[in-house]
Amino acid sequence: MVEPLLRVDGVVKEYGRGVLTRALDDVNLTLAGGEFAALIGPSGSGKSTLLNVIGLLDSPTRGRVLVGGTVATGQSERSLTALRARTLGFVFQFHHLLPAFTALENVMLPAWGDAGFASAEMMARARELLVDVGLGDCAGRRITQLSGGQQQRVAIARALSRRPPLILADEPTGNLDTASAEAVLLLMRRFNRELGTTFLIVTHDPRIADRCDRVIEIVDGRIRSDGPPGLASAGGSAAPVSVARTAP
Amino acid sequence: MPFEWFVALRYLRDGKAQTALILAAVSVGVAVIVFLSALINGLQVSLIDKTLGAQAHVTLRAPRESPTALAFDAPGRAISRSVQPASQRLRSIDQWPAIMAGVEREPGVVAASPMVVGAGFAVRSDATCPVVVRGVDPERFLSIVDLRKKVVAGRFDVSGDNIVIGAALASDLGVFVGDKIHVTTTEGGDEVATISGVFALGNEPVDKAWVVTSLKQAQALYALPGGATTIELKVREVFEAESIAQSVRDRTGLDVVSWMKQNAELLAGLSAQSRSKNLIEFFVVVAVALGIASVLIVSVVQKSREIGILRAVGTPSRRVLLVFLIEGGVLGLCGSVVGSLLGSLLSKLFESLARGDDGAPKFPVQLDLELFVFATAVATGVGLLSAVIPARRASRLDPATAIRNG
Numbered sequence: 001m002v003e004p005l006l007r008v009d010g011v012v013k014e015y016g017r018g019v020l021t022r023a024l025d026d027v028n029l030t031l032a033g034g035e036f037a038a039l040i041g042p043s044g045s046g047k048s049t050l051l052n053v054i055g056l057l058d059s060p061t062r063g064r065v066l067v068g069g070t071v072a073t074g075q076s077e078r079s080l081t082a083l084r085a086r087t088l089g090f091v092f093q094f095h096h097l098l099p100a101f102t103a104l105e106n107v108m109l110p111a112w113g114d115a116g117f118a119s120a121e122m123m124a125r126a127r128e129l130l131v132d133v134g135l136g137d138c139a140g141r142r143i144t145q146l147s148g149g150q151q152q153r154v155a156i157a158r159a160l161s162r163r164p165p166l167i168l169a170d171e172p173t174g175n176l177d178t179a180s181a182e183a184v185l186l187l188m189r190r191f192n193r194e195l196g197t198t199f200l201i202v203t204h205d206p207r208i209a210d211r212c213d214r215v216i217e218i219v220d221g222r223i224r225s226d227g228p229p230g231l232a233s234a235g236g237s238a239a240p241v242s243v244a245r246t247a248p
Numbered sequence: 249m250p251f252e253w254f255v256a257l258r259y260l261r262d263g264k265a266q267t268a269l270i271l272a273a274v275s276v277g278v279a280v281i282v283f284l285s286a287l288i289n290g291l292q293v294s295l296i297d298k299t300l301g302a303q304a305h306v307t308l309r310a311p312r313e314s315p316t317a318l319a320f321d322a323p324g325r326a327i328s329r330s331v332q333p334a335s336q337r338l339r340s341i342d343q344w345p346a347i348m349a350g351v352e353r354e355p356g357v358v359a360a361s362p363m364v365v366g367a368g369f370a371v372r373s374d375a376t377c378p379v380v381v382r383g384v385d386p387e388r389f390l391s392i393v394d395l396r397k398k399v400v401a402g403r404f405d406v407s408g409d410n411i412v413i414g415a416a417l418a419s420d421l422g423v424f425v426g427d428k429i430h431v432t433t434t435e436g437g438d439e440v441a442t443i444s445g446v447f448a449l450g451n452e453p454v455d456k457a458w459v460v461t462s463l464k465q466a467q468a469l470y471a472l473p474g475g476a477t478t479i480e481l482k483v484r485e486v487f488e489a490e491s492i493a494q495s496v497r498d499r500t501g502l503d504v505v506s507w508m509k510q511n512a513e514l515l516a517g518l519s520a521q522s523r524s525k526n527l528i529e530f531f532v533v534v535a536v537a538l539g540i541a542s543v544l545i546v547s548v549v550q551k552s553r554e555i556g557i558l559r560a561v562g563t564p565s566r567r568v569l570l571v572f573l574i575e576g577g578v579l580g581l582c583g584s585v586v587g588s589l590l591g592s593l594l595s596k597l598f599e600s601l602a603r604g605d606d607g608a609p610k611f612p613v614q615l616d617l618e619l620f621v622f623a624t625a626v627a628t629g630v631g632l633l634s635a636v637i638p639a640r641r642a643s644r645l646d647p648a649t650a651i652r653n654g
Contacts, residue, residue, distance in 0.1 A: 057560055057647050085562025096557045100262035113563030116251050158561065244339065 003069040005165055005198050006031040006054060011063035013049050013221075023049040024060070025221040031200060033165060036192045038212035038229075039202045046221040047202045048170060054200065055168050056084045068165065084113045089159030089197075091188075093171035097143045097154055103130060104139040107157045114162075129157040133187055149180025156187055160197065167191075169201040173208055185211065252567050254573035255558075261548065270543040274583025274631070275590055276345045277536035278623050281529050282591025282615070285623075290523045290614040292518050296486060296515070299511055304361075304392050304480030305489040308351070308496065309503040310339045338366050338435065340475025347500055348479050354499075356492050358485050361388035362476035364466035368433035368497035370413070370459055372421045379459045381433060383466020392482045395447050395460065401425045402445035406462045410444035415453035418446045431459060453454065533630055540579055541634035544572060548638045552645055559647035572639030573632055580631020584624040591623075612622070 006029070013024040023046045029038060041047050053065060054060035056072050062072035063171075067087050072080060089110075090096075097106045105112075107126040112118050130139050133153040143151060152172060159167045169188065173181035185208055191197050201212065209215050210229045217225045260267045313334040319327050341347060344362055350524070352360045364383035369376050382389075386406055390396060395406045395412065402425035404412055413423075423429060425443055432438045441461065448455055467473055481496075483489050486507070495507035508515055547554070555568055595613040602610040 055560070081559065081562060081564050084560070090560055096303060096560075098554050100258050100554075100558065109558070109563075110561040112251050113561065113567060116567065118249075118251070118254075132519070162562070 003066075005031040005033045005035075006200075007066040008050075008054065009064050009066070011050075011053055011060040011065065013046075013053060013058070013060045023221050024053065027063070027218075027221070029216065029223065030168070030225075031198055033198055034192070034196045035198045035200075035214060036189065036212050036216040037198075037200050037216060037246060038201060038209040039216050039218060040206075040209050041218040041224075042202070044107060045218050047218055049221075051168050051170055051200070051202050055090060056080045070199070082114075082189050085110060085162065086164060087136055087164050089162070089167040091152070091155045091159045091169040091172045093174045097151055097158070099143050102140050102142055103135060103146065103154045103157075106143060106154055109158060110162050116147060126157070126161060129160055130154070133157045134183075147180075149176050149183060152176060152180070152184050152185060156184065156191070160191060160195075163195070164197070166198045166200065169199060171202055171204065172218055173203070173205060181208070190215040251563075252570035252574055256571045256578065257635040259547070259551070259571070260575055260578060266543055266547065270539060270579055271583050271586065273539040273628055274536050274579060275587040277504075277532045277539075277630055278584045278587025278627050279594060280532050281623050281626070282588050282619060283594045283598075284525055284528060285619050286591065286595040286615045287611060288521060289616075289619070290314040290465035290595075290599075290612040292521065293614055294612045295514070295518070298450070299514060300486065300507060301398075302393055302449045303510070304453050305483045305486060306357075306481040306493045306496065306504060306506050307346070308341065308479040308481070308500065309477065309505075310341045311501060311503050312336060313339070336471070338470055338477055340364075340477060341479065341502060344476040344479060347502070348476075349494065350499065351479065351481060351496050354492060354496060354552035356485060356488050357481050358484050359388065359391040359482040361385060361392050361480045362463065363389070363478045363480060364463060364470055364472055365478050366433055366435070366466070366470045368431055368437070368459070368469065370417065370421060371430040371432060372423055372427070375421045377417055377420050378430070378457065379413075380457045381431060381459050381461060381466055381469060383461050383463045383469070385463050389460075389480075392480050395449075398449050399445045400448045404447075405444040406460060406465075408462075409439065409441050409465065410461075411441040411465075412445040412447060412460040413443055414458045415446050415448040416452060416456040417459070418443070420456070430459070431469065433469045435470045436478045437471065439465060439469055441465070533626060536627065537630045537634040540576055540631050541607065541637060543579075544576055544635050544638035545641070547575070548572065548642045548645075552642075555642050555645050556647040565643040568630065568645075569639045572642050573635045576631040576633075576635020576639070577601055577628055578631070580628040583631070584627035587627065588620045588623055 008027055008029040009023055011027045012022065015021045015023055027050060039047050039050065039141060049058065053060050056065070056067070060073060062235060064071055066072065067083060070083060072083055075083070098109070104126050107129055108122050109120060111122050127139055130136055133156055135150055135153055143154065146154065172188070173184050176184060188199050188201070192199050201208065203209055212229060214227065215224060215229045313332055315334045317329060317331050321327060348360050348362055351357060362385055366381050368379050368381045370379045384406065399412070400415055406412060418424070421429060423443055425446060427443050428440055429443065430438060431441050448566055463476070466476055483492050489506035490508045493504045497504040497650060558568060559565065592615055595615060599609045599611060599613045605612050
């Protein structure tokens with residue numbers, strides 16, 4: 001059997017001392033290469049916690065996470081950083097670009113920070129990606145001089161800069177107007193098709209979820225439903241899904 | 249450019265106001281250190297120069313005469329005796345030419361001069377003044393105390409019956425260059441000498457008492473033919489005088505004293521001054537370190553979200569650590585360069601403002617390369633050290649928490 005790109009095995013995440021808050025409760029999930037999936041659920045359902053655990057930014061209390069067949073759980077901070085750099089790309093809601101740097105420098109950041117030196121190849125790749133996301137002429141501009149939609153496109157270019165097999169996007173369109181949101185979604189879809197990059201997109205927006213190949217719904221730290229978007233909406237029995245769809 | 253340097257310099261450039269503020273603080277701190285050190289070193293050097301202007305670094309004399317007891321205690325027999333200290337007379341150092349040739353080869357000794365030094369009187373008509381007669385070998389003497397530069401009338405000439413006397417003595421006696429005086433000594437010598445020059449060392453006891461004559465004339469005055477009562481030495485490093493004196497004492501068995509022993513109080517004063525300077529510098533360094541550390545800590549707090557992002561996209565924590573260490577080091581280095589310039593300017597300005605009647609600076613400052621190297625090394629080191637805590641804090645930031653809360 002081919003090892004999936006991502007495997008989450010019985011993950012439990014608890015916070016707090018004394019009074020424990022269980023944010024994730026026995027979550028099992030696999031993602032194969034080339035998938036374009038949405039992770040939905042009401043606020044506080046554990047979406048971002050799951051994304052942080054999958055993104056190796058947070059460690060589970062119990063259970064384990066395997067990325068590309070490598071068991072990430074329990075590894076040292078240094079090997080987690082290396083694994084993260086090699087296999088994962090991040091797109092955040094508030095883009096999280098570095099304001100002191102230009103668009104080009106931000107896109108180069110993952111490869112540059114890992115290697116220590118900037119190479120001509122790195123720079124060429126970053127320029128190419130900026131052209132791909134339609135920002136070829138903004139390479140030398142500071143992040144603060146770009147619009148919200150442009151910033152999110154730079155963030156996508158940055159996430160793709162090391163050609164990671166998996167990109168985790170946390171509300172990538174949450175802060176954008178409809179036109180910009182549409183552009184960002186199309187861009188992610190294009191890279192998914194052209195490069196075969198797997199996307200896991202956390203979203204509140206039903207229009208985004210509807211256009212993914214798979215929708216995973218999480219409620220109270222548990223996976224409530226998992227399947228194609230039509231199925232999830234037809235299944236309609238789960239109230240939280242409709243909550244998620246009507247929530248802003 | 250390495251990633252850490254690029255990010256550190258970009259952060260410094262981006263936070264202009266913060267960078268300027270801390271640079272100003274470091275610069276002022278370094279300027280205070282440079283100014284204070286330059287001033288105090290300058291004052292000390294000038295004080296030592298003045299002290300040693302009329303004094304040899306090391307002086308050798310014949311050992312003091314001491315009486316030899318004729319009867320000794322023996323086991324089982326105690327005797328009662330009284331030993332009186334011997335009265336001291338002027339004596340020549342035994343075999344002085346050989347001893348002088350020996351001490352001249354001593355490491356650190358740059359010049360040696362034989363002398364006959366004794367007490368006497370200068371007499372002119374009604375005026376009689378007590379004097380110190382110094383019979384010198386002119387060439388050797390001048391290499392130890394350069395009296396030529398201090399001659400205010402006539403010239404330095406001790407050939408034949410010529411003598412050179414202090415300005416205060418000349419005034420007391422009411423004599424001028426070319427006048428003749430009687431020089432009588434405690435040993436019964438009496439010569440008529442011609443004043444060829446008058447000097448002013450600015451040291452009252454010397455200007456009032458010194459009569460400098462030739463070695464030969466002094467030997468005649470004190471009935472010490474071919475003798476020398478004193479050998480004076482000049483050494484390369486003035487603060488090594490005592491150790492050289494010790495070694496000469498051990499080798500020759502003579503009575504040897506260094507200027508450091510003769511001016512113990514001055515040295516104690518200088519050392520107290522140095523200690524207070526070090527204390528002030530220490531507190532300035534602490535203040536600078538706290539300044540750099542606090543600005544960097546604030547910067548880490550402000551940038552914690554960005555640090556989280558750097559870490560999340562795969563930047564190893566050691567690079568994040570280096571970014572902040574570099575920031576601290578660069579702040580220290582740049583601050584010390586600006587501070588050194590500022591301190592030098594301030595010192596020079598201070599020196600040029602306060603001048604004495606003769607135009608010489610009242611507060612001479614001494615700026616040397618060593619001082620700048622010291623100030624730069626201290627400030628850069630302090631910058632690096634004060635960056636350690638913020639840098640460690642930054643490198644240990646949990647990326648998820650930093651992004652969530654930052």
